[in-house]
Amino acid sequence: MKLYRALPAVPAVALIGAGWFANRLEPSVLGLPFLLAWIVAWVLGTSLSMWIVYRLDRRQPDS
Amino acid sequence: MNAALAVIGATFAVALLLGIRARSGRQMNLAEWAVGGRRFGAILVFLLLVGEIYTTFTFLGASGWAYGRGAPAFYILCYGAVAYIMSYWLAPAIWRYARDHDLVSQPDFFVQKYRSRALGTLVALVGVVALIPYLVLQLKGLGIIVSEASFGAVSPTMAIWIGVAGVVGYVMISGIHGSAWTAVIKDILILGVAIFLGLYLPAKLHGGFGPMFARIEAAAPGFLTLPARGQSASWFASTVLLTALGFYLWPHTFGSIYSAKSGDAFRKNAVVMPLYQLVMLFVFFVGFAAKLAVPGLEGTDADLALLRVSVATFDPWLVGLIGAAGVLTALVPGSMILMAAGTIVAKNVWRSGRSPADPAVARLAKLLVPVVAAVALWFTLRGGDSIVALLLMGYSLVTQLAPALLFSLLPRNPLTATGAIAGLLAGVATVAAVTLGGSNFATLMPWAPSAIQDLNVGFAALLINVTVAWLVSLGTGSRGPDYS
Numbered sequence: 279m280k281l282y283r284a285l286p287a288v289p290a291v292a293l294i295g296a297g298w299f300a301n302r303l304e305p306s307v308l309g310l311p312f313l314l315a316w317i318v319a320w321v322l323g324t325s326l327s328m329w330i331v332y333r334l335d336r337r338q339p340d341s
Numbered sequence: 342m343n344a345a346l347a348v349i350g351a352t353f354a355v356a357l358l359l360g361i362r363a364r365s366g367r368q369m370n371l372a373e374w375a376v377g378g379r380r381f382g383a384i385l386v387f388l389l390l391v392g393e394i395y396t397t398f399t400f401l402g403a404s405g406w407a408y409g410r411g412a413p414a415f416y417i418l419c420y421g422a423v424a425y426i427m428s429y430w431l432a433p434a435i436w437r438y439a440r441d442h443d444l445v446s447q448p449d450f451f452v453q454k455y456r457s458r459a460l461g462t463l464v465a466l467v468g469v470v471a472l473i474p475y476l477v478l479q480l481k482g483l484g485i486i487v488s489e490a491s492f493g494a495v496s497p498t499m500a501i502w503i504g505v506a507g508v509v510g511y512v513m514i515s516g517i518h519g520s521a522w523t524a525v526i527k528d529i530l531i532l533g534v535a536i537f538l539g540l541y542l543p544a545k546l547h548g549g550f551g552p553m554f555a556r557i558e559a560a561a562p563g564f565l566t567l568p569a570r571g572q573s574a575s576w577f578a579s580t581v582l583l584t585a586l587g588f589y590l591w592p593h594t595f596g597s598i599y600s601a602k603s604g605d606a607f608r609k610n611a612v613v614m615p616l617y618q619l620v621m622l623f624v625f626f627v628g629f630a631a632k633l634a635v636p637g638l639e640g641t642d643a644d645l646a647l648l649r650v651s652v653a654t655f656d657p658w659l660v661g662l663i664g665a666a667g668v669l670t671a672l673v674p675g676s677m678i679l680m681a682a683g684t685i686v687a688k689n690v691w692r693s694g695r696s697p698a699d700p701a702v703a704r705l706a707k708l709l710v711p712v713v714a715a716v717a718l719w720f721t722l723r724g725g726d727s728i729v730a731l732l733l734m735g736y737s738l739v740t741q742l743a744p745a746l747l748f749s750l751l752p753r754n755p756l757t758a759t760g761a762i763a764g765l766l767a768g769v770a771t772v773a774a775v776t777l778g779g780s781n782f783a784t785l786m787p788w789a790p791s792a793i794q795d796l797n798v799g800f801a802a803l804l805i806n807v808t809v810a811w812l813v814s815l816g817t818g819s820r821g822p823d824y825s
Binding site for chain 1: 419423553616
């Protein structure tokens, strides 16, 4: 188990717990209520973290 | 015949033609028909998966939830992302096992892992029972879309009959090849329509996102955050988790994993799919824009929000294009569901144990397509508003397959076949009892703190499932024959 593979846990927790971490209107981002902006940001973060894992996985063909 | 109807009709005809042509001289045995001979590359797999995921429920339901409930709708944006993270590791493992053992249906996986045809039959039955309401929902959506978008020129019933006839035709002829190619047009259309509507309507009706959300907050304070009780933060977290677990457990989604050429297709998709998920954001914007523009849609009528605001704002030809996109969001998943249901009934219930190479099984699977369609038609035309309840029950049902699946992927599976069967039966019984009885954590545990009462009741069933499966497995030997 390589440590970088735990990276996607960060966006997963941020999204699942969005109601606890970000249940606010302000500050609004690009006109969006904060809760929605938080979720959009972490969906993008999901994609980014999966890309990083994918790139690192490719470098290690042994796994 | 109005302009909207002409656009919808033309799109339907093109999709149908593409679907039928997709066969192009292939010999249709069961593996070719149901899983495309396992030759689909990353792009076709992507199209199939998003084709299944963006259904009428997301098109009408997500805008309807944003319109009717506000912030709780945001869960729809989250669970897909969480599911894609899991799929990065789960889907290639499932795919490799399916290829090595020549599997064509979801129950096949359980039959092979647990060396138990009885478990396979049970999984097949649970899958079909969960799929029927999902199909009914697509058909109902189809009827609503065509009748609203054609300004009432075509009745919902007639639209449903025509749609079903077309889909049954191309599924029987082309199988999964037809679905993949129809998905291509569908995705281009839905992407264009959703982004256009999501950007245009807030700007045109409210002068931008900021003013729109400010007006909504002024009209309905608290609408854009989760409430303290009911659909609260703990409801949100538990619902995201449960639906993410169930995401790949729908029989047709599970089956489309088999269609890939390599396991790498899923890893690439896990990177791209979350971005595509953001299409939902624009669908939410439409729902929010409609809230102040076409107020007063109550209860299940909230699902009409997207179409009503479109009809009120645009020329008929554009409404027709929106309707056409909507029709395809019903047809593509509908075709996948029909195929999956036909395959699992033919292979895992009726002719349990036969080889997938047996032409009789392939013939039976195709013949079952119109039968499944007829059953769904009957439920659709019978009416009743219990569809959402049935769909939620379907979701809870497929989620019950999660323990048996996840444990089977461990190097040493702690569950025996008997244990898996017992757990699944207990979980399914709990789902049925809780759904039909209308209970939830609040009624079951009136003394518990609200954070626990608001948990999605699906968790109770899952917990009972795992406990029973584990206890029965302990009693029936720690491990059965060697599973490879």
